[in-house]
Amino acid sequence: MEPFTTLTSKYMPLPYNDVDTDQIIPASYLKVTNKDGLAEGLFSRWRYQSDGSPDPEFALNKSDHAGARILLAGDNFGCGSSREHAPWALMGYGFRAVISTSFADIFRNNALKNGLLPVAVDAQTYRQLLSLVEEEPETAVTINLAAQTLTLPDGRAVSFPIDAFSKTCMLQGVDQLGYLLKQSDKVLAYEKAAGK
């Protein structure tokens, strides 16, 4: 996993609530046995027209937002299935962080394990970010993971929550499996004591 320290980038607005994992990456893309090629399926239901051509109205297809490494989305982002293909697709496309007012549990877990940072902000900050980017698509923000801050163009720094463990793993770019593997003696002892 690539470490995440700070990121300054413009951001792409997706101002809908309850964006589900079937929209992030439809099930027809889940037949892969690796993590390749998912980026082209990202938001494909919204991104492509029925003839397969890009929908010019969808944010991902607007040149204004090209190169954005941060996604801004409405409440309860990532609800639905447990597919880790959702963060894989977002990262494959180039996103490193998602800002929302809240995240669905499994999506949040999956994102953190892949170096995709979920940044939860209050509703007012969300609305401010939305109106800023609607006015000026090149608006950029800075995320500082160590400080747990999101800095807006006016210099205001908003703090966001992340658990200490995931934060350390993301800052260092280490897989959480390493920690679990180190517990194997304790797991053995537990199995013995519990008769498992």
Added chain:
Amino acid sequence: MSQAKTLFDKIWESHVVVNEPGSPSVLYIDLHLVHEVTSPQAFSGLRQKGLRVRRPDRTVATMDHGIPTRNLVNSDQLSVNGGQWVIQDAMAAKQLKQLETNCRDFDVPLYGMDSPNRGIVHVIGPELGLTQPGKTIVCGDSHTSTHGAFGALAFGIGTSEVEHVLATQTLLQYRPKTYRVNFAGALPPGVTAKDMILALIAKIGVGGGTGHVFEYTGTAVSQLSMEGRMTLCNMSIEGGGRAGMVAPDDTTFEYIAGREFVPKGAAWEQAIAQWRALPSDEGAAYDKEVTIGVDELEPMITYGTNPGMGMGISTAVPDPAAEADLSKRASLQKALDYMNLPPGKPLLGHPVDVVFVGSCTNSRISDLRQAAALIDGRKVAASTRMLVVPGSEEVRRQAEAEGLHHIFMAAGAEWRSAGCSMCIAMNGDQLQPGQYAVSTSNRNFEGRQGAGGRTFLASPLTAVASAVHGQVTDPRVMMSQ
């Protein structure tokens, strides 16, 4: 003084292996269910790191998402086996093959293509008796919450976590909060567990349970069969919940007694004694509570593009103009645009192109019995296609032994073999763009059942009534005829 504990507290606390400050708990996993779609990258991870599956004896795999349901078992004349599988989708075929290879290489038991026990992972776990009270159960599938019906702590995980459990039999987890959902009263005729859970999600919203584990309590829950409880727990995730649980009782024990992986003899008696201690203690505290009275509940149906956009079947689709919250108004408007539905009108009478009876929510034998009883002697409307897809091969055999398949086929419905089928539309069973479906599955997201398809979620009874009339129909009208 010992503190009163909830069912969740008891299972959680008895499975914590390590609890270091500043780190999530290391939680022991008793049972890991695996399917073809969310596991290949996890097995690849093991290979890359030179790791083994730590406890193959606590791991069980099956094939359900990508598997065809139209093989040569779908009529009387043909028998199940004989290598009759034709998988036209090369990627799906490769993924299924990969699971076979992974299970062979890592000694994981697999209920594969030709196993008589194959089926939707959340149907076969309980069927085989793998699902038991007090267990921690995970699967790379959000509907793992189904198993909570037995008083287990069961939840969906991502593929990284699948790898974690394969390698260590543990998971890193923060303790979720608890949310008691009290279903008070008694269900009226024609109203089912599916309507209960749709009513809950309509009330609290699709993010209402985020960070929480539901415990379903109340007379309406204790009166449910195990299959009804599974339907209820199955859609916990649609309410945003991490898991859903029902306290084990005699109904639970009667259901699991004698199943293949359930303890027998003296061990069974011992297990029952332990399980009887699991229900929440008197006075145990929950972080959140809600009560839903079911005496007046009517069949529920969804009108929008998430499972929280549901209503009683006789009521009208809400008007976005009446929604004060601007972002909610925009979501509702977007949903109605996609569904091409006018606000302010009921769905009753709306034409239906396809009816799907199946999925891990409603594909068990009692669902099929209910559906068959209502359609017996009737016909699916000429304008409507109806698919009945049993949840497992065991369910299919049972249904055929009872002659249910004859009833469905005589009515003009398609009778299939087991799989996830049109719930997730990965196997070729799917809606065409613009079509409307009444579906007994769990998700009505845009394009979930096929690109451009539009889904009304409902119970098997509402699905059958709608199939017969070719339009959204209240099953209670037919039940009184």
